Amino acid sequence: MQSRRVTIRDVAHAAGVSRQTVTRAINDMADISRETRERVMKTVEELGYRPNRFAIELSRQRTLSVGLIIGTFRNPYYAQLADAFVNELQRRDWQLVVGTSERGEAEVIGAMAAQVDAIVGYIDQAEDEIAATFRGMPIIRLEHRATTAGIHSVELDWERGIADMVSALRAKGSRRFAMIDAAAPEPHGLAPRRRFFEDAVGEPCTVVTETQSIAGGADGIRNLLERDPRIDTVLAFNDLMAMGAVQGAHTLGIAVPDTIRIVGIDGLSLGEAVSPRLTSLSLESAAVAGEAAEILAQLFAGGPVPDGSLTRAVTPVVVWRESA
Amino acid sequence: MQSRRVTIRDVAHAAGVSRQTVTRAINDMADISRETRERVMKTVEELGYRPNRFAIELSRQRTLSVGLIIGTFRNPYYAQLADAFVNELQRRDWQLVVGTSERGEAEVIGAMAAQVDAIVGYIDQAEDEIAATFRGMPIIRLEHRATTAGIHSVELDWERGIADMVSALRAKGSRRFAMIDAAAPEPHGLAPRRRFFEDAVGEPCTVVTETQSIAGGADGIRNLLERDPRIDTVLAFNDLMAMGAVQGAHTLGIAVPDTIRIVGIDGLSLGEAVSPRLTSLSLESAAVAGEAAEILAQLFAGGPVPDGSLTRAVTPVVVWRESA
């Protein structure tokens, strides 16, 4: 392991050429003869030269890394979202640096701000505060529409997604709806799930509140059935709870989806692995990542960006599998 | 949105001082009066100045970002590993950029190499090939011991971990062991699971092979019991399959862990959420991340690094919950 990094000057000296010629060789540029290029490349090889990324970016002024802020990878939804972003950004040759808001969102964003060209993710802090702290830094908020100039967003159209789901369920014969809500909603204002569900169903429906876990889902369906045995369709707060619910139904000897339909929210691919395979209102992480990337591209292009907020919406759509 | 980035020179000019004074103000350095500092900071605020990270790193020569290569976030184990790395690196003020080897490991590593100061992760490529391509770049292989000079590793001591697990199980009364193996082992040579399990058990035990999913786990326990009804302990290839197995046992009316003990492999926190809570041979992702970080620190320190490979081992340890 060499003590000091070998620079382009070292290579140039060793190969008996100028720095510029080394650059030409490395970057496949014109104005260099075949043999010179080969000689330089051989020298590069021998010296183990790796160009300094900071120097490159400094002179090229090209932008390429975006920070993603999520809650935690231990939540499968966030993991899947991260997966979507990796794929999307990888496709565009951008780098993804991830941060977890577990130990202080502000700190993480701050540390990240020095390293990335844009930040996208689940952000709780007051928008105006963020906008003030990181003026000039492109920021995209996920799930909720941004209301502050300079902060953009890709929002989820809960209202339409849930309404579509309910009417599709009705078409399949659902009549008595119920919901297993989560006890302590995460700070990101996940309330819309329940609100729009009740709106779409029209009449007030039975709702129980349980802990966000598989066990909570199992408890949920039991409590639900206790209150109203004629329920034929259950929406769970998320896929994990929905999985618990189908498991609970199974224990209770209730056929899913024949006597009771169960649908989750998230659209986790994990839902493919259970039996019956879980039907779920997908939060479309791939689409979210795609739209975010589009906004980013627009911002990076440096073209005429309205001084307000760029917003794109994706509507959740149910992926029909077996449980409903 | 300003058309061009505002630089330190702009700030200096606007505040009527030199660049160096601006630096002093920004970085809380000495040799600057209170009032000058305040004036400069106000100018910074007004102009929306953000220092260029590339310029900073170029002149400071500090290293700070490491790339993590995993299979996919859709595999909960990788997600948990990523989580552990985010936490570990965040603690050390290093940045984490992640890459997924789904669409071409070589491409991802290549793209990453230009952006990070070290690479750690699950790597399949021939080691010597990698070493040749990225000489000088610190590389840490996960799970498997590196055999090529210049490539380091933190390996999993499957042998000891599994042996300890088996003897602990024996102490609890287990006598007839069985295993639900995975049909198509991932390329990373996951074979050790079965091999060391059979070694530890001593006598040949019943093994069935199923698909890597919850449903596969359920099938597995059914098939296992068909072959040998007296089985009292089952090891599943991973936690997902183990969850399927306990679910399947439940369906069959078999008490877990009373008549049959079930343990998974991974140590997913997801196992906390099911009922009964899953006992699992934890792959200790936090420890793995920690050891990797230690190696990284040693490498970055620039001290005397042996020309061979740095290797640390972590032994899987079972987290006892309810299923065994």
Next chain:
DNA sequence: GCGGGGGCCGTGACCGGTCACGGCCGGGGG
């Protein structure tokens, strides 16, 4: 009155690349 030290600030070089430009040389057309 003079030397020295500390507070405060500015200048030039440098980090490691890239870019714009200019020079040299050989060959072909007028």
Next chain:
DNA sequence: CCCCCGGCCGTGACCGGTCACGGCCCCCGC
């Protein structure tokens, strides 16, 4: 024979910060 052009290569400036150093001024002590 001259000129021009294209292939090939090198030089200086620059990207936007930081670092080492030096200068100025004021105050204090002898």
